[in-house]
Each structure stands twice: as structure tokens, then as C-alpha cells.
Amino acid sequence: MSKFNSNKVMPRYFAIAVALTLTSIAIIGKALYIMTVEKDYWMTVQAQMKHDSIPVKPTRGNILSCDGQLMASSIPEYKIYMDFQTGGAERDSLWQLKLDSICQGLHEIFPEETAEGFRQHLEKGRLKVTKSGAVGARHWPIWKRRISYNTFTEVRKLPVFSMSKYKSGFHWEEFNARNRPFGSLAQRTVGIMFGEIDSARCGLELSFDSLLRGHNGLVHQQKVLNKVMNITEVPPINGADIVTTIDVNMQDLAERALIDELKAINGEMGVAILMEVETGDVKAIVNMLRMPNGEYAEAINSAISYRCEPGSVFKVASLLVALDDGVIPRDTSYIIHTGSGVMEMHGRWMKDHNWRRGGYQDINVARTLEVSSNIGTSYVIDKFYGGHPEKYVEGLRRVGIAEDLKLPLVGYRKPNIRDVDTKTKDRSKYWSKTTLPWMSIGYETQIAPINTLAFYNAIANNGRMMQPRFITKMVKDGETVREFPPVVLKERIAKPETITMMQTILEHVVSQGLGRKAGPPSRAFKVAGKTGTAQIADEHGGYHSGTTRYWLSFAGFFPADAPRYSCIVCLRKTGLPASGGGMSGVVFRHIAEGVMAQNLKRLVEDARDSTSNFVPDVKSGNKAASTYVLNRLGIKGNEKITETVNRHTMPDVTGMGARDAVYELESRGLRVSLSGRGKVKSQSIAAGKSIMPGVVCKLVLEI
Numbered sequence: 001m002s003k004f005n006s007n008k009v010m011p012r013y014f015a016i017a018v019a020l021t022l023t024s025i026a027i028i029g030k031a032l033y034i035m036t037v038e039k040d041y042w043m044t045v046q047a048q049m050k051h052d053s054i055p056v057k058p059t060r061g062n063i064l065s066c067d068g069q070l071m072a073s074s075i076p077e078y079k080i081y082m083d084f085q086t087g088g089a090e091r092d093s094l095w096q097l098k099l100d101s102i103c104q105g106l107h108e109i110f111p112e113e114t115a116e117g118f119r120q121h122l123e124k125g126r127l128k129v130t131k132s133g134a135v136g137a138r139h140w141p142i143w144k145r146r147i148s149y150n151t152f153t154e155v156r157k158l159p160v161f162s163m164s165k166y167k168s169g170f171h172w173e174e175f176n177a178r179n180r181p182f183g184s185l186a187q188r189t190v191g192i193m194f195g196e197i198d199s200a201r202c203g204l205e206l207s208f209d210s211l212l213r214g215h216n217g218l219v220h221q222q223k224v225l226n227k228v229m230n231i232t233e234v235p236p237i238n239g240a241d242i243v244t245t246i247d248v249n250m251q252d253l254a255e256r257a258l259i260d261e262l263k264a265i266n267g268e269m270g271v272a273i274l275m276e277v278e279t280g281d282v283k284a285i286v287n288m289l290r291m292p293n294g295e296y297a298e299a300i301n302s303a304i305s306y307r308c309e310p311g312s313v314f315k316v317a318s319l320l321v322a323l324d325d326g327v328i329p330r331d332t333s334y335i336i337h338t339g340s341g342v343m344e345m346h347g348r349w350m351k352d353h354n355w356r357r358g359g360y361q362d363i364n365v366a367r368t369l370e371v372s373s374n375i376g377t378s379y380v381i382d383k384f385y386g387g388h389p390e391k392y393v394e395g396l397r398r399v400g401i402a403e404d405l406k407l408p409l410v411g412y413r414k415p416n417i418r419d420v421d422t423k424t425k426d427r428s429k430y431w432s433k434t435t436l437p438w439m440s441i442g443y444e445t446q447i448a449p450i451n452t453l454a455f456y457n458a459i460a461n462n463g464r465m466m467q468p469r470f471i472t473k474m475v476k477d478g479e480t481v482r483e484f485p486p487v488v489l490k491e492r493i494a495k496p497e498t499i500t501m502m503q504t505i506l507e508h509v510v511s512q513g514l515g516r517k518a519g520p521p522s523r524a525f526k527v528a529g530k531t532g533t534a535q536i537a538d539e540h541g542g543y544h545s546g547t548t549r550y551w552l553s554f555a556g557f558f559p560a561d562a563p564r565y566s567c568i569v570c571l572r573k574t575g576l577p578a579s580g581g582g583m584s585g586v587v588f589r590h591i592a593e594g595v596m597a598q599n600l601k602r603l604v605e606d607a608r609d610s611t612s613n614f615v616p617d618v619k620s621g622n623k624a625a626s627t628y629v630l631n632r633l634g635i636k637g638n639e640k641i642t643e644t645v646n647r648h649t650m651p652d653v654t655g656m657g658a659r660d661a662v663y664e665l666e667s668r669g670l671r672v673s674l675s676g677r678g679k680v681k682s683q684s685i686a687a688g689k690s691i692m693p694g695v696v697c698k699l700v701l702e703i
Contacts, residue, residue: 056232058214060176061239063190063204065248066283066472070181071190072205077146077177080155083169084126084136091160091167095126098159105158109151110143146175178205186251188301189285189409189470190244202301204244204470207408211474214239241475245281250274250595254284256677257590259296262288262571265583268549269572270296271303271449274591275457277563279486280466284591304412307446311534312580313555313568314401314442315369315377317455320502321395323365324494327384330501332366338375345382346433350375353533366505370513372531378437389436390420400465400493401447401455407468416446442534449570452555456529457566458490459506460557463499465490506530507560518554518585520593527592528563529556531580536572550578554585558592567591590677652687653699654680661699669693676701 063072095102099119107115125140147155152172155161161170178193191205200206217236254272262270267290274284285303288296300306319328328334341352341359352359352373360373368376385392396402402417418439420431438444450468458465467487474482493499506528509515519527532553550573557566569584569591579585648668653661661680662672670685673696684698685691 054219056217056219056236057176058216058236059238060178060214061212062241063212064241064243064475065246066244066281067247068243069248071186071244071246071248072178072180074176075179076149077175078149078152079146079173079175080142080152081171081173082122082125082140082142083138083165083171084128084140085134085138086165086169087163087167091163091169095160101159102161106142106155109154142170146177182248182252184298185248185255186246186285187298188287189246189282202410204242204409206410208242208471211242212239240481242471243473243475244471245276245279245283245469246285247283249598250591251284251286253594253598253677254591255286255288256674257587257594258286258288258569260590260675260677261583261587262290262296265571265573267571267573269302269306270587271306271568271570272587272591273303273449273453273568274595275453275468275566277457277460277557277566278466280454280457280469281472281486282468282470283565301409301411302449304407304409304448304450307413307416307448308536308551309443309445309534310447310452311442311532311551311553312372312374313452313456313530313532313553314445314447315372315440316459316502316506316530317396317399317401318377318381318392318440319365319369320399320459320494320498321392322380322384323501324399324498325384325391325395328365328380330497332364332501332505334365334380335362336365336368336373336376336379337362338373338379341375343375343379345378345437348434348438350378350437366508369505369530370509372514374441378440381440382437386433386436389431392436392440393417393419398493399455400458400490401451403451403454403465403489405451405454405467405489407450408470412450413448415448415451418445442532449553449568452553453566453568454489455493456555456557456568458493459499459502460528460563460566463492463494463496464488465493503528503560506556510556510560514581515554515556515585517582518556518588518592520589520596525558525592525596526560527556527558527589528560529554529585529588531585533578533580547575549574552578552580552584554580554588556588558596565592565595594677648690648692650683650685650687650689650691650697653683656680658699658701665697671696673698674701675699678702 060074062070062074065071099122100115103115103118103122106118107113113121122140122142125137127135128137128140129135130137142155156170160168162168163170165171180187180190187203189203191203191207192201193199193205194201200209200212205212215237217232218234219230219232254274258270258272261267269290270286270288272284272286273282275282285301287298287300287302289299289302291297291299322328323330323332338352338360340361341355341357343350352371352375354360354371360367360371360376363371363373363376365376365380367373368380381392396417402415404414405412418429418431418435421429422431424430435444454465454468465488467489469484469486471484473480473484494502507526509530510519510527514531515527515529518529518531532551532555534551534553536549536551551570552573553568553570555566555568557563567588569587571584571587573583651664651668653664656664657679658674658677662674665672668691670691671694675698678701680699681702682700685695691697
């Protein structure tokens with residue numbers, strides 16, 4: 001007999017079926033209610049949970065030196081905020097409990113502001129009434145400036161801020177900031193960014209912005225439970241890296257040599273450019289301007305934008321035109337009667353620099369450049385081109401001194417060479433009888449230093465004029481995607497025999513003329529070049545209002561017998577003494593000596609003798625670099641390079657090179673100020689003394 005009792009079971013099944021049916025009806029009814037009556041509300045909630053087409057910024061490309069060292073790279077920076085409406089009562093109670101600790105912690109991270117100042121600022125944001133009537137700001141800045149990643153991680157360790165942003169209200173914005181590992185080195189050429197808007201301001205950063213910037217991506221955000229998921233729609237395309245022609249060591253060498261001379265002569269401004277002769281590669285470009293605090297900094301790229309009357313360095317272009325046209329013999333035997341150093345030129349007196357000492361009397365064309373005779377140059381040009389000055393102007397354009405270099409840098413100003421115009425009513429453009437003789441010696445024309453150097457580089461390059469090159473290639477993901485080969489602007493600026501003659505004359509300017517100080521005293525290599533000293537016109541075009549300002553320059557190349565590098569140094573100063581050869585020439589010599597020293601190659605076996613200790617004494621410094629050098633030299637002894645354990649004690653860095661000394665001190669948190677060249681002779685903080693991070697230690701270097 002079956003134990004199934006339908007009278008008991010069936011009512012139960014029926015009750016369950018009815019309950020499920022009613023539940024289903026309720027669910028369907030609620031769904032219909034949400035879809036109709038509450039549709040707008042839930043669509044608003046959905047919009048808050050999901051954000052479409054949010055732009056994602058790519059990583060900006062790096063700027064590299066010629067040997068691959070980072071000169072500008074992107075690092076994350078943050079702006080931090082507080083949302084005082086997030087977190088509810090739990091957050092508010094914790095905030096009141098931990099406010100003192102938060103403010104004290106912020107003061108320790110940002111010592112510029114006191115703990116009480118942070119308290120007042122944060123409480124102001126917490127009590128602020130928004131436009132909707134709610135109490136508490138939603139996007140209140142905690143700190144006024146961007147902060148680095150390391151600082152950001154310190155802030156996140158503070159009470160409340162360490163919680164999730166949905167509980168604490170602490171949130172942030174991330175930016176790609178530019179970092180220059182070598183500081184201000186070649187700053188105006190590498191470029192500067194407007195940090196707040198991530199926009200390029202100048203230099204290569206601006207000129208190649210489209211390549212460096214990359215392309216934005218798109219994501220949409222979807223909130224799932226308490227987490228926000230980023231779903232990529234279009235991935236960002238990071239910017240490409242660009243490899244420059246700048247050599248960091250040469251740049252540093254040129255910068256130090258220029259600043260040292262500016263300080264010695266109390267100069268206002270200085271420019272130094274070093275170029276590779278064959279390719280036109282700019283290996284160093286320095287632009288120093290004296291700031292209101294008396295220090296020198298790169299504020300303007302004067303090397304490409306500061307057009308002024310170049311002075312006597314222009315005489316080379318004038319006589320090159322005359323030699324190439326054949327109006328004077330290329331053997332430079334043509335004799336010029338300069339007399340006692342004073343000569344009338346169409347109603348104005350032309351003077352040589354030594355006119356008080358009786359002048360140079362009779363000299364040939366070569367000697368004219370060696371002693372930089374104003375009369376000698378202007379007499380030749382006025383005598384042979386006075387009847388048809390347009391031929392002289394055409395000659396200047398032919399030899400390349402007026403060439404538009406078409407540089408890939410914003411701010412470049414091409415030369416302003418006057419044309420023959422006797423009908424204009426504009427006094428500044430009117431071509432008078434005195435224009436030609438004064439123009440021939442570097443007045444009444446405006447040329448930037450980079451153009452003068454390109455002209456001298458062409459002479460060193462046997463007449464071939466190269467466009468100054470700043471970028472060699474563009475790299476993406478380790479692969480070269482575009483190359484920038486050397487560009488020839490003029491295959492020949494003058495006849496080969498004319499160029500050869502001018503090379504010889506420029507070598508004599510340094511060996512037996514006014515450019516002696518530009519050549520190395522040791523005569524280890526030969527230098528060729530030309531001095532220049534010009535008065536700078538005031539805003540009214542005059543030269544005699546108040547104290548006279550001078551533009552001092554030296555342009556040339558080295559080694560003279562097989563040119564590898566060309567260089568120009570320009571200095572601006574007020575008052576006497578003022579000498580292009582004695583001031584700019586000195587900087588040129590220091591740069592040339594440093595560059596040639598870097599190119600010297602010596603075998604370690606050459607240092608061995610019967611009494612020498614073959615294993616060098618390696619002091620503290622960059623251990624990795626020292627080990628690398630010893631291994632490359634094949635030295636097995638002295639493998640242990642001791643490192644000082646106490647990082648709060650001043651080490652003895654005397655005898656070290658600048659790079660090792662800076663490494664040793666900066667690794668301890670010190671800031672370093674260098675003066676001079678060579679090895680460390682003295683240090684402002686004695687060895688063994690206790691040190692604090694951030695203190696400046698001054699090092700004096702001496703060769």
C-alpha cells in the first residue's frame with residue numbers, strides 16, 4: 001500500500017506555486033515600475049557610474065643627447081585634492097580625531113607652510129558652502145603646486161589620506177611632467193614646458209612638439225560595486241624620442257668656460273656655440289644672461305635670435321668677397337696705405353684701434369686681417385666696390401654670410417643685410433656714401449651668432465656650407481623611424497684657392513695676430529679664427545649716449561690643419577676694457593683645449609716605468625664607474641673600492657674629478673656649486689664634519 005497521501009502533499013505544492021507566481025509578478029511589476037516611473041532617476045545613476053570617451057594622455061617622448069643620455073624625459077606629477085562630501089559620518093569623526101596629525105604631517109612634507117596654516121586652509125574647504133547648498137568643497141586643493149611621485153607617496157601615508165578615495169575623499173590628478181636630469185644644461189635649446197598646461201614653450205620641445213607629444217587615447221569608466229574599471233576604447237600612442245647632436249660633456253665644458261669669463265669681466269650676456277665641421281652638428285650651445293640677482297642663467301636663446309652688428313668678424317666675409325672676385329690678388333701682396341691709423345671716408349673719420357700709437361702704415365691684405373685694421377678693410381671695399389656697391393652685397397650673399405639657415409627652432413632670426421637703396425625716405429635704410437666702408441667692417445648690418453659660425457664653419461669645411469643640425473634621428477620603441485641627415489646649404493661659397501688662402505690667413509691671425517689668446521699656449525694643436533670688437537648701438541641707433549656697450553666675439557675652428565670643430569664665443573659688456581681676442585678668445589681657447597683633451601687617446605702602458613705603481617689609487621665616488629674603468633684598463637688589483645658608511649659625514653673629495661666629487665656629495669643629499677676646471681683643489685665644508693641634506697658645498701677646481 002502506497003504511503004503517498006495526496007490530501008497532505010498537493011496543498012503544499014499549490015502553496016509553493018502560488019508563492020513563486022506572486023514573487024514573479026512582483027519582480028516583473030518592480031521592473032516595469034523602474035523602467036517607466038523611475039527611469040529618469042536610474043538613468044542619472046547609470047551616468048554617474050559610467051563615463052564615456054575620457055581622454056588618456058600619452059607619455060611624451062624623451063630628448064636624448066648624441067650618446068643616448070637623457071636630457072628631457074617625462075615623469076608623473078600630481079595635484080592633490082580633498083572631497084569633503086565623501087565618506088559620511090565615519091570619515092568626519094576620523095577627520096576630527098586625526099586633523100592635528102594630518103596638518104603636522106603636511107607641514108613636515110611641505111615645510112613652506114605651517115601646521116596651523118594647513119589647519120585653517122583645510123577647515124575652510126570643509127566648511128565651504130557649495131552652489132547647491134551642500135556643506136564641503138568637492139575639489140579642494142590640499143597643496144598649491146604639483147608634487148613628485150615620492151612626495152605623493154608620503155602624503156598618501158598620512159591618516160585619512162591612506163584610505164580609499166571613496167571613503168576618505170582624498171583624490172588627485174596625474175600629469176606628465178618634464179624632468180631634465182642635467183638641470184639647466186642647454187635649457188633654451190632643449191626647451192621648456194608650461195607645466196600647468198603641459199604645453200611646450202620653446203626650444204626643441206616646441207619645434208618637435210607634434211613628434212614628442214603623441215596622440216591621446218580614449219577609455220570609458222564603469223563602476224562595478226566599489227571599484228571603477230577603465231575599459232580602453234582607443235589606446236594612447238606615446239610620443240617618439242628624438243636624438244639630438246648635443247654632447248653633454250662638451251655642453252658642460254662650454255657653459256663653465258663662458259660663465260667663468262662673464263664673472264671675470266662682469267659681462268651682461270654670453271653666447272658660445274660649438275659645431276662639428278663636416279656635418280654641421282651643434283655639439284654645444286650656451287646662452288647666458290645675467291639675472292637681477294647677479295647669477296647667470298639661460299633665459300633667451302640669443303645664439304639664434306640676438307641679431308646685432310657683428311664687428312670685425314665680418315671683415316673676413318668682406319675680404320673673402322674681394323679675393324674671390326679677383327679685385328685683389330690671392331697672394332695677398334696688395335699693399336694698403338693705412339697711414340697713421342686715421343683716414344677720412346666720405347666726410348667721416350675711420351680709425352684703427354692703434355691710431356694713438358701711429359697706426360700700421362703700409363700693410364698687405366693678410367696683415368689687414370691679422371691686426372684687424374678697419375682702414376685696410378674699408379679702403380679695399382670702398383675702392384673696388386664704391387662705384388657699384390650692389391656687387392659687394394651680391395658677393396656677401398654668395399659667400400653665405402647672409403644665408404637663411406632655416407633652423408628648426410622657434411625664434412631664429414635670419415641675417416639682415418642691407419640692400420643698395422638711395423630712394424627710400426626711411427633714414428635707417430638709406431644707402432649713403434659712408435654705408436659701404438662701415439658695412440665692410442661689421443656695422444650697419446645685423447647677424448645672429450649662429451649665422452656667423454655657419455660662415456666660418458664653411459671656410460673650415462673647404463667652402464661647403466652646412467645647415468646647423470640639432471636632431472639626428474627620431475626613435476620609437478627602440479627603432480629608428482626617421483633620420484635627419486646633414487643638409488648642405490651651399491656646395492661652395494668661394495673658389496677653392498680663395499678658401500685655402502683664407503684658411504691660412506685665419507691661422508696667422510691666431511699665431512701672429514690679435515687672436516693669440518685663442519690659441520693654446522702649449523701649441524699642442526693649431527687654431528684659426530678672427531677677433532671682433534664692436535660698439536653696440538643704443539635704442540636710437542647711436543653709439544655715444546652714456547657708457548659704451550661692446551659686443552666682443554671670436555669665431556674660428558680647430559685644429560687648423562685638419563678642422564674638426566668650429567666655434568664662436570660672443571660676450572656683451574659695458575665699458576672698457578673690451579677685447580674680442582683677450583676675452584672671447586680666452587673662452588674659445590678653454591673650450592678648444594677641453595674638447596681636444598676629451599679626444600686624446602693614451603695607452604695605459606705608456607704610464608708604466610720602473611718606479612711607478614701601476615695600480616691607480618681609486619678614491620670614493622661612483623663605484624660602478626670606477627670599476628668599469630679599471631676593468632676596461634685590464635687592472636685586476638685594488639678591486640675593493642671602499643665606500644664611506646656614515647652618510648652624514650663630509651667626505652674628503654680633494655683630488656677627485658668634478659663628476660666623481662658631485663656624485664659623492666649629492667649621494668649624501670648635499671647641493672654642489674663648482675668653479676674652475678680640472679680636479680677639486682678645495683671644499684667649503686671640511687672633511688669629517690657633520691652635514692645636513694640640502695646644504696650647499698662649494699668646490700674649487702684647478703687643472
